[in-house]
Amino acid sequence: MSTGELVAAQPSSATARAKSPVQRLLLNPPAVVGLCCLLLLLAGSAVNRNFLMPAYLLQQLQIAAFLGLAAAGLMAVILLGHIDLSVPWTITTGAMMAAAAGSAYGAGWAIPAGLFCGALVGLVNGLGVALLRIPSMIFTLGANAVLQGLMVLYTGGHAPQDAATPLMRELAVGRTLGLPNAVLAWAAVSLLVYLLLTRTAAGRYVYVIGNSERAAYLSGVRTARMTVACFVACGMLAAFAGVMLAGYSGNAYQAMGDPYLLPAIAAVVLGGTNILGGRGSYLGTVAGVVFIVLLQSMLAVLQMPEAGRQIIYGALILAMLLLYGRSAKVR
Numbered sequence: 137m138s139t140g141e142l143v144a145a146q147p148s149s150a151t152a153r154a155k156s157p158v159q160r161l162l163l164n165p166p167a168v169v170g171l172c173c174l175l176l177l178l179a180g181s182a183v184n185r186n187f188l189m190p191a192y193l194l195q196q197l198q199i200a201a202f203l204g205l206a207a208a209g210l211m212a213v214i215l216l217g218h219i220d221l222s223v224p225w226t227i228t229t230g231a232m233m234a235a236a237a238g239s240a241y242g243a244g245w246a247i248p249a250g251l252f253c254g255a256l257v258g259l260v261n262g263l264g265v266a267l268l269r270i271p272s273m274i275f276t277l278g279a280n281a282v283l284q285g286l287m288v289l290y291t292g293g294h295a296p297q298d299a300a301t302p303l304m305r306e307l308a309v310g311r312t313l314g315l316p317n318a319v320l321a322w323a324a325v326s327l328l329v330y331l332l333l334t335r336t337a338a339g340r341y342v343y344v345i346g347n348s349e350r351a352a353y354l355s356g357v358r359t360a361r362m363t364v365a366c367f368v369a370c371g372m373l374a375a376f377a378g379v380m381l382a383g384y385s386g387n388a389y390q391a392m393g394d395p396y397l398l399p400a401i402a403a404v405v406l407g408g409t410n411i412l413g414g415r416g417s418y419l420g421t422v423a424g425v426v427f428i429v430l431l432q433s434m435l436a437v438l439q440m441p442e443a444g445r446q447i448i449y450g451a452l453i454l455a456m457l458l459l460y461g462r463s464a465k466v467r
Contacts (some may be wrong), residue, residue, distance in 0.1 A: 165408025168459075169423035176430045184437050194316060198309075200429040201322035202377050202384070204422065206393075207400040208329050209373030211421045212366040214404055215333075215346045217413025218265060218272035220367065222257060223374045223400060225283035227393025230254045230375025231382035232287055235298035243301035247379055254375020255368050257283065262364030287390065295389055300382045308383030318380055325373065330418045342366065346413025399428045402449045406456050 180187035206223055213220045234250030241249075257279065264275040300308075310317045333339035341362050344352045353359045377396070382388040403424035409416025428449075435445050 165406075166417055166420040166423050168408075169406050169420060169427050173423065173427045173430055176427065176434060180430065180434050180437070183434070187433075194319070196429050196433060197319045197426075198316040200425050201316070201318040202381050203396060203399055203403065203429060204322045204425040205325060205373050205377040205380065206396050207403045207421055207425050208325060208418070209370030210400050211404045211407075211409055211416060211418065212329070212333075212342065213272070213370045214401075214409055214411060215342050215413055215416055216363055216366055217346045217349070218363070218367075219401075220258075220261060220276045220370050220374075221273060221397065222261060222276040222280040222283060223370070224391070224393035224397045225280045225287065226254055226257045226371055226374040227378035227381065227396060228287055228388065228391060229257065229283050229378070231378035231388035231392060232290070232296055232298075234304065234375075234379045235296065235300055235382055235388045238301035238304070239298040243303055246301045246304060247307075250375050250379040251372050254371040254373070254378075256371070257375075258368035258371025259364065261371065262367030265367065266360040266363040284391075291390065293390075296387060299387045300385075304379055304383030305386070306383070308380045318384070321380070325376075326418070326422060333418055338362065338365075343414055346410070346415070348414075398446065398449050399432070402453050403428045405453050411457065 177187060186192045206227065210220055210223060230250040230253055233253045234246045237249030238246030261272070261276050261279055264270050264279075265272045268275075307317050307321060312320060333342065341352065341357050344355070344357060345359050345362055349359050374393070378388070378393060381392055385392075404416070404421050405411055405424070406427060407417065407420025407422070407424035409421065431448070432445070435448070440448075
C-alpha cells in the first residue's frame with residue numbers, strides 16, 4: 137500500500153475531533169436511555185414527591201419485570217432481523233394454561249404448562265419463518281389471531297374461572313430479603329440472556345444472522361436452527377411474563393397481553409437495538425424497559441388517556457429511530 141493509500145485509509149484527526157459530545161453520546165444508546173430515566177425521575181419528583189422513595193421505585197421495578205421478560209425474548213428475535221407480533225396472546229395463553237393446569241392437575245404443573253405452551257407457539261413461529269420462509273410479521277400476526285380464537289373458544293368468551301396457584305402469586309408479589317421476587321426472577325433471566333448474547337458462540341451467531349443471514353449460512357452457521365431457537369425463547373419468555381401477570385392479578389383474563397406489545401418493542405428500540413437486526417445491547421433493553429415503566433407512571437400521574445399513551449410510544453419509537461439512524465452515520 138502506498139503512502140497516499142495509507143493516509144486515505146486512516147481517519148483524519150480532524151474527523152475524529154468533529155464528533156461533538158452529543159454525537160458521542162448517541163453512539164451509546166444505553167447511556168442515552170439512562171440519562172432519560174434520570175430526567176424522568178427528576179421530573180416525576182417535581183410532580184409527586186413519592187417518585188424518589190425506595191418503596192415506590194421497588195414497586196416500579198416489580199411492574200417493569202413483566203415487561204422486561206417479554207422484551208428480553210422479543211429482542212432476540214429482533215436481533216435476527218425478524219419480529220414477533222404474537223407476543224400479546226402468547227402472554228395470555230401462557231397465563232390461562234398455567235392457571236388451568238394448576239386447577240386441573242395440581243399447582244406443580246402450572247408454571248411448566250404455561251412455559252410449554254409458550255415454547256410451542258415459538259416453535260410454530262420459528263418453523264414458519266425459518267423453513268417456510270414466510271415473513272415473520274405476517275406469520276406471527278396470524279399466529280396471534282389463531283391464539284386469540286383458541287382462547288376465546290376455550291373460555292366461551294367469558295372470564296376464566298381458574299385462579300393463579302400460590303406459587304404463581306408468590307413469584308409475582310412475594311418478597312425475598314425485602315426485594316420483590318418478580319425483580320429477582322427478571323434479574324436472573326437478564327443475566328442469562330446477557331451471558332448468552334455476549335459470552336457464547338450462539339449469541340455471536342444471532343448478531344451475524346441479523347447482519348446477513350446469507351453470509352452466515354455460507355459461513356456454516358445453522359441459520360434455521362438459530363431462528364427457531366430464538367422464536368422458542370421469545371415464546372417461553374412471553375408465556376413466563378403471562379404466568380407472572382396471572383400471579384400478580386390473581387387470575388388470567390382475556391387480552392391481558394395486549395398492552396405489552398408496543399411498549400416491549402419501544403423498550404427494545406429505545407435501548408439501541410437495530411429494528412433491522414444485527415446490532416443491539418441487552419443492557420440498553422433493560423434501560424429501555426425501566427424508561428417505559430417510569431414514563432407510564434408519569435403519564436398515569438398526569439392522567440393521560442390510553443390513546444395519548446399510544447401516541448407517545450409511537451412517537452418515541454420514531455424519534456429514537458431517527459436519532460440512532462443519525463448516530464449510525466456518525467459511526
